Amino acid sequence: MKLYRDQGIVLRTHKLGEADRIITLLTRQHGKVRAVAKGVRRTTSRFGARLEPFSHVDAQFYRGRTLDIVTQVESVHAYGQEIVEDYERYTGATVLLETADRLAWDEGESDVQQYLLLHGALHSIANNYHRPELIVTAYLLRALGLAGFELSTRDCASCGAIGPHDSFSIPAGGTVCLACRPPGAAAPSRESVLLLGSLMAGEWDGADEEPPHVRDQAKSLAxxxxxxxxxxxxxSLSLL
Structure with missing residues (x-):
């Protein structure tokens, strides 16, 4: 069918011509969609403000030869209204969108789990449920895990030796035992690694009360x- 409808989150926009924009969305059923919103930059546009980054929308698209066309848009939640009021939330949410854009499958391939994860993270950061940097840390870990790059926070990432272990190697994929420890491996605090494991599992009890150095180290590893x-x-990570 030429027409289809889906819910999505606006990841980014680009100007096209004098009045149009190319909108990139992560949708629930159709993966990453790039579509033209015609006349959206005119002051008389009916749905210009609904197609801004961070917006959760219900949209109808017309399949085009190269790019689809947005024909209808209904706002589900304009998360940008809450996010842009606070610098930390804004920079954190920007990291979420940029990461989702990089991780999203090719256009037309559904990835419901990534969509739901991004939606949940945006909802949390917009409503200030947790510290923005912790939401970003949790999102990065879980989004990479869904993409097949799960971080090991207990057993050895190289040989599987039962942990916990005190060494940490990013190339190896997380904690490593002494036998597998490569040159230059880090030695983060046990508290930071435990925090990473809790955030990956969605266990938030006490996470916001962790000391700043523990949260910062966990964020740096993620x-x-x-x-x-x-x-x-x-x-956008340089601004976080």
Missing amino acids: VAHAQWHLEHRIK
């Missing part, structure tokens, strides 16, 4: 893990 496996620099 960021390094994400950058290594994405093989691409997440520009």
Whole structure:
């Protein structure tokens, strides 16, 4: 069918011509979709404000030869209204969108789990449920895990030796035993590694009360893990 409808989250936008925009969305059933929103930059546009980054929308698309066309849009939740009011939430949410854009499957291939994970993370950060940097840390770990790059926080990532272990190697995939410890492996605090494991499992009890150095170290490990496996620099991480 030429027409289809789906819910999605706006990841980014690009100008096209004098009045149009190319909108990139992560949708529930159709994966990553790039579509043209015609006339959206005009002040008279009916749905211009609904197609901004962070927006959760219900949209109808018309299949085109190269790019689809947005024909209808209904706002489900304009998360940007809450997010842009706070710098930490804004930078954290930007990391979520940029990472999701890199991880999303090719257009037309559904990845419901990644969509639901992004939606849940945006909802949490917009409503200030937890510290923004912790939400980002949890999202990076779980999104990479869904993509096949799960971080080991207990057993040895190389040989599987039962942990916990005190050494940590990003190339190896997490904690490593003494026998597998490569040169240059890190030695993070046990508390930071435990926090990583809790966030991966969705266990938030006490996470927001962890000391700043524990949260920062956990975030740094998650960021390094994400950058290594994405093989691409997440520009917004420098602002987090």
